[in-house]
Amino acid sequence: MIYLDHAATTPMSDQAKKTWLEANDIFYANTSSLHEAGTHSAKLLMTCQYQLATLVDTKEDGIFFTSGGSEANILALESLFSANRKNGNHVITSDIEHPSVLSFFKRLEALGVEVSYVKAKQNGRVCVTSVIKALRSDTCLVSIQHVNSETGIIQPVAKIGEYLKERSTVFHCDCVQSFGKISVTLNNLHADAISISSHKIYGPKGVGAVCFAPNTLWNSIHPLTTHQRGFRPGTLDMPGIAAFINSALDLHSHLEENLTDSWEKRQHFLNALLPLKDRLSIICAPEEHQLPTIIGLSIEGVQGDYMLASLDRYHICISTGSACQSKKATPPAIMDSFFKTEVEQLRFFRVSLGISTTFEELEFTAKKIIQIAEN
Template sequence: MIYLDHAATTPMSRTALDVYVKAAEEFFANPSSLHEQGDKTKQLLDKCRSELSQLIHAHSDEIYFTSGGTESNIRALQSLYLGCKDKGNHVITTVLEHPSVQSFFVDLEKNGVEVTYLGVDTNGVISIEELEKSLRSDTILASIQHINSEIGVIQPIREIGNLLKKHGVLFHSDCVQSFGKIPIEVDTFSIDAISISSHKVYGPKGVGAVYLSRNTPWKAVDAFTSHEGGFRPGTVNTPGIAAFTTAAVDAVHQLDNSIKYMWELRALLINELSDISHLITIEGGTDSEKQLPHIIGLGIKGIEGQYMLLTLDRHGVCISTGSACQAGKQDPSIAMKALGKSTQEAKRFFRISLGRHTTQEEIIETAKQMKACVYEKEGIKHDRQTKMAWGRTEK
């Protein structure tokens, strides 16, 4: 099996799995319990909070553990909004956000809050000028993702944060796809809150975290909540948090070598597909400052993304046709709609997402199967002369 769907989830690392088992065996007590075993578990939880905070240049008391990226997004936004809703009635987001973020803003609209949805350019990047023009005296909150899960485009978070801070607007960013892949430094980002997730960095599913600046006002969503400083109810998943922290530390420490390797694999795939390059659209652009190499959004003329997915799956290659959270829905992907694609163009979209265990041989084999799919679909014999003739007629 060739697994190329790491943006959806990553396999749990052996190190994280070992830590999970050990923590489950030795630190099973409730960290809120007052006995010795409870205190022992609390000490482990505090250690994890401290280690995770250091990875993003935060303080340990600014980290709140959750059940994953979706809850992190929703609860962070709810808490921030409750803390500032009396100051205005206008909020800002983008047309490219994760469904969990979109659902929050749709709910606000239903309750009479005015929402501005920023558009993006052909590569998926927002305009700082448009953002500045959308700011009003009653703007209180903005949520703009760091990296898009479908096309890998990187938003200029530092510049966005500086602008919003200047105007006194609270700023949250969904960093689920960026954490552990590119540097995140909340102390220089002028950011109030970020959301991260464990299973995107080779940790267990069902665990995530929110960074909330100690200088930012927020209010608890649920009354009488005592866990996680009142941020969320429920006993924390101590083994999951320990494994998440282990996986996160490994990911951040390998960051420089990892991103270099991802660019090499990305270049290899594109090169291996050069025979059909005239039929391929690569979404998100090629600017290394605005693109995460791990995520490759593609479209091939004459081939629906679903057809490519099923064809590759028959040959043991796992890819996707967009965000896993939108799987099974008939509507075009969020990214394709945001980029203004036609229905036909949107249906062509599929995503290849690379991981630390992806090999060059797997990339070469995947490209081979992709080209075979194109040739078979078009009834083209796979030889150099025919390909050259086909290329001339298609142009």
Template structure:
């Protein structure tokens, strides 16, 4: 079976797995316990905070551990909102955010907040001009993702961050798809808070983190919580966090080599579908603004779900979008936001590359696409 759904989740790396087993045995203490077992766990967690903060040029005091990307997004946004002026009840986000943010902000509309959804241009880019039109005097927070999970577009977070800093508006960015894969510098990007996840970077599932600039005021969601300085209740998953940290450091160190590898594989894919004259359109922009490992496509004339199931039958795993939206029959919100029809959105498929993906995998994928086209017609 060929796995080409790395944007949904990644297999845990051997080094991350070894670290989990090691620290599950040696640092099993509750980090809030006052004995030496607890002290050892707390010391390890602080070491992990320092490593992760360094990867984004942040302050280790701003790292808070969570159960994953979705929880990170929700906790970050709500904690920041809790710390803002009560009169500020307006939030701005994009129409192509991850479902965890989209659904949470929709729910906030029932709790006294107004949410404005900015649309991207036809390539998926959020422009300053379109964002500026949404800003109001009572805007408390803006949340714009760094890298889109369905088409791989990378937003100009540095430009957006500088604009919002001038307006004194809090800025959160979902960096789940970009953390340890492309450079992130919270100082240059002027990000007040960002979210990331372990299982997207070859770490264990059920682990993630939020970074909040220590100078930014926030208020806990649940009063009286002692773990993570009140940010999140519950005993900390120390071995999972250690494993996550090792996975992040390892992937970050290989960043340039991997992006080069994915760029070559992406180019090969585009060349092959052109050579085979397949009715496939690759979505996105030039690769300088793209995560090369995420290849969002429209397979014209055939529904994406059919393509995905047929590929699975032929031993290849791809997807029809975000795994968090799987099982929902609605067409991709991201593709619709690119001014595409519902019919086109229903023809969307996603190929996502990862460590271990080879040229042979791409050749077999394109061969499978050719067979599916012939069999369908």
């Protein structure tokens, strides 16, 4: 099988599996238990918090673990809004956010909160000026994603965050697609909180985290919860957390190397698709605004669903966009930035690379894509 859907989820690395198994044997006790075994687990938790805090440039008391990226987004936004809603009844996001983020803002609308949805421009990027224009004196929260999951386009969150910091407006950033692939810190994004996920970076599923910048105000939304200082109820999955942090540390130690390798693989794949000539559209941004591991494509005369199903017969796994939106009948909102009609939008498909992806796999995949397009 050739797996080219790493933006949806990644396989666990061998080292993450090893860490997970060892932690299950040794650190199985509840971190809140007062006996010796519980104390050992609590110490491991503190170590993991410290290591992650070091990676994202914050303090360990600002690290909270969740069941994944979606819950991280929701809990971060709920806790931030609860603490800062006294500053106003207006919030801002974009129309290309992950469903977990859009779901939160739709719920706020139902409660009478005013929500501004900033649209992506024709280059697939949210306009900094549009966010600034949407700001009001009663804006209490802004959330903009770092990297779009369909296209891999990097959003100008650092510039947005820098402006919001000057106004003391709370800023959340969904970094699920970017963490472990490019530099992500609370400081370089000027964010008050970021959300990240384990299974996007070769760790186990069911683990994620919210990272708060120092002095960020948040409220517990779960009364009577004592776990993680009230941020999230439930016994922590320490084996999963340990494996997650192990993967994060490993990827960060090879960040530049992996990035260079990904650009080479991307270009090799696109070069192999050159026989399609004018029928092929590459949905992307200039290199400085593009994550190389996500390749958005469209071929005239071929629907994305047909390409996915056809490649699947050759045991090649791709997607037609975010797995969290795969059941939707309509294309993702970001497709409006690149295509005028729904027919054009439905031609979109996504190839997403991983560290284990080989040049030979990409050559074979390109050959099959051309074969399918020409039949």
